[in-house]
Amino acid sequence: TQLLEQSPQFLSIQEGENLTVYCNSSSVFSSLQWYRQEPGEGPVLLVTVVTGGEVKKLKRLTFQFGDARKDSSLHITAAQPGDTGLYLCAGALETSGSRLTFGEGTQLTVNP
Amino acid sequence: DTGVSQNPRHKITKRGQNVTFRCDPISEHNRLYWYRQTLGQGPEFLTYFQNEAQLEKSRLLSDRFSAERPKGSFSTLEIQRTEQGDSAMYLCASSPRSATYEQYFGPGTRLTVT
Numbered sequence: 001t002q003l004l005e006q007s008p009q010f011l012s013i014q015e016g017e018n019l020t021v022y023c024n025s026s027s028v029f030s031s032l033q034w035y036r037q038e039p040g041e042g043p044v045l046l047v048t049v050v051t052g053g054e055v056k057k058l059k060r061l062t063f064q065f066g067d068a069r070k071d072s073s074l075h076i077t078a079a080q081p082g083d084t085g086l087y088l089c090a091g092a093l094e095t096s097g098s099r100l101t102f103g104e105g106t107q108l109t110v111n112p
Numbered sequence: 113d114t115g116v117s118q119n120p121r122h123k124i125t126k127r128g129q130n131v132t133f134r135c136d137p138i139s140e141h142n143r144l145y146w147y148r149q150t151l152g153q154g155p156e157f158l159t160y161f162q163n164e165a166q167l168e169k170s171r172l173l174s175d176r177f178s179a180e181r182p183k184g185s186f187s188t189l190e191i192q193r194t195e196q197g198d199s200a201m202y203l204c205a206s207s208p209r210s211a212t213y214e215q216y217f218g219p220g221t222r223l224t225v226t
Contacts, residue, residue: 031213042217044217050213090154100157102156
């Protein structure tokens with residue numbers, strides 16, 4: 001059983017469309033991170049959220065941390081082909097110090 | 113501003129051989145982490161160091177795996193008597209003292225055991 005469930009696992013959309021990726025758990029996290037990973041490379045940190053209900057915006061990307069700090073979402077507006085990649089959510093459990101627990105990822109493909 | 117670096121980027125080895133990977137963290141980051149990622153999965157935690165002290169090891173880290181960070185700077189991960197199941201991407205990350213949950217990853221070392 002995955003501690004962090006990401007959905008959808010795969011997403012293929014046309015340029016200009018909006019999309020939302022979800023990251024859910026039954027556990028409480030002290031912080032939650034979103035990463036993007038390209039093939040053959042390490043994950044690149046996009047954002048960190050630490051406060052329940054927190055919303056952060058990064059250009060066309062909007063990140064939200066659930067009020068209970070058990071879930072998060074990533075919304076992309078007007079997706080572009082350059083947004084293509086594997087999006088990973090990762091969290092630090094309140095009980096596990098600084099080790100990160102990752103979801104399985106959402107593979108996003110934005111077609112021109 | 114230098115990021116996390118890992119060497120080698122790719123390693124092909126025969127089953128039963130020993131391999132060693134190196135990670136150089138972002139300077140002044142006191143915490144260093146090792147993760148393993150297999151195809152289609154998110155990274156899985158292996159171990160982490162605060163300065164030179166190894167503070168936590170996952171149950172994934174069998175007796176054949178050992179990690180060191182002798183002077184609190186770079187780290188090495190050694191796998192002895194490699195098995196085909198060890199084939200994976202080995203990722204290193206570091207985090208600053210002020211934000212231990214903000215982990216910055218290196219490009220990884222892709223290990224293939226034949």
